Amino acid sequence: MPESIRRRARSEREEIAPRGRRSEADGDGVIFRKGFASLTELALSGVQVTACAVDTASGKVLFSVDDHLSVPTASIGKVLLLIEVAARISARDGSGSAPGAVPPVPGSAAGETGPRTVRPAPGAEALSILNRTAQDSVGDSGLWQHLQVPALPVSDLAALIGATSDNLATNVLLRRIGLDAVRARAESLGLRRTLLLDIVRDIRGPDDAPQLSVGSARELATLFRALERGEVVDETTSRLVTGWLSLGSDLSMVGGAFGLDPFAHTGPDHGIRLFNKTGTDVGIRSEAGVVVGPRAGVAYAVTMRFNDVDLPARLGVLEAMRTLGxxxxxxxY
Known part of the structure; x- marks a missing residue:
């Protein structure tokens, strides 16, 4: 192959590579090298990558790839609904009276003495009972569609969303809360590129929003850092949301690298604590979360858009996300 053609091919590959940056050193050498290389390889194969990682203590951006872009994030937008639900529980039931979990001290190992999960007596708003209807019905993720109980308290529906990204619980809560209220809350938090656009639908028609939610990696990583620091609305609201998200059972993406029990990681395990939210759709894998260890904490958001034509393509995306994890x-650690 002539050298001019080689140079042109190299130039084309560089043009489609992710426009990212990473912190060059943290005292031990270059960080996030493996993850950046893995994401670059995916981008060169045609995968759209957006990512951002922020130090939870300092707010310093450690790693970013096209983090300003607003891209489809599947179920991650449900976090905005949980924030609005938590804010209403906190406001109506009074600070400290809403059910939630106080996260353990960052870096404490499983079994060590420290703050334990606390669930105060639930208030009236948290125990408000909501019925499911035929209009709320939807398939895919979640447990409630498989249960016989026709009605559940608001706080239980929020827990189902945090644990299993429950679509039916999402639609029932959205019928109670309203999309306009969720959008207003997002705007009040300074989110401009991160939105919950619609209810969950089995089929999206021409008059429906094309996606359930969209978001930018920078805004999502910043939002999750604020949740970790108790700065989203107020401390009680933040702790309610992180408590629900710590129930999340999907560790198939970035969270798969942390060695945690998918069904039981509400407290620290070997000094690692995690809360996260994932989003899955055809050709989309997305995750935002916070992982805290003995040395530091990272708030992160990663979204991959890819041609989901075969299993190897999907497995390559998931492997790259775990590499970044x-x-x-x-x-x-």
Missing amino acids: TDFLEYV
Whole structure:
């Protein structure tokens, strides 16, 4: 192959590579090298990558790839609904009276003495009973569609969303809360590129929003850092949301690198604590979360858009996300 053609091919590959940056050193050398290389390889194969990682203590951006872009994030937008629900519980039931979990001390190992999960007596708003209707019905993720109980308290529906990204619970809560209220809350938090656009639908028609939610990696990472620091609306609201998200059972993406029990990681395990929210759709894998270890904490958001034509394509995306998770683990542990 002539050298001019080689140079042109190299130039084309560089043009489609992710426009990212990473912190060059943290005292031990270059960080996030494996993750950045893995994402670059995916981008060169045609995968759209957006990502951002922020130190939870300093707010310093550690890693970013096209983090300003607003892209489809599947179920991650449900976090905005949980924030609005938590804010209403906090406001109506009074600070400290809403059910939630106080996160353990960052870096404490499983079994060590420290703050334990606390669930105060639930208030009236948290125990308001909501019925499901035929109009709320939807398939895919979640447990409630498989249960016989026709009605559940608001706080239980929020827990189902945090644990299993429950679509039916999402639609029932949205019928109670309203999309306009969720959008107003997002705007009040300074979110401009991160939105919950619609209810969950089995089929999206021409008159429906084309996606359930969209978001930018920078805004999502910043939002999750604020949740960790108790700064979203207020401390009680933040702790309610992180308590629900700590129930999340999907560790198939970035969270798969942390070695945690998918069904039981509400407290620290070997000094690692995690809360996260994932989003899955055809050709989309997305995750935002916070992982805290003995040395540091990272708030992160990663979204991959890819041609989901075969299993190897999907497995390559998931492997790259776990590789990035391994880099996060090395930073915090």
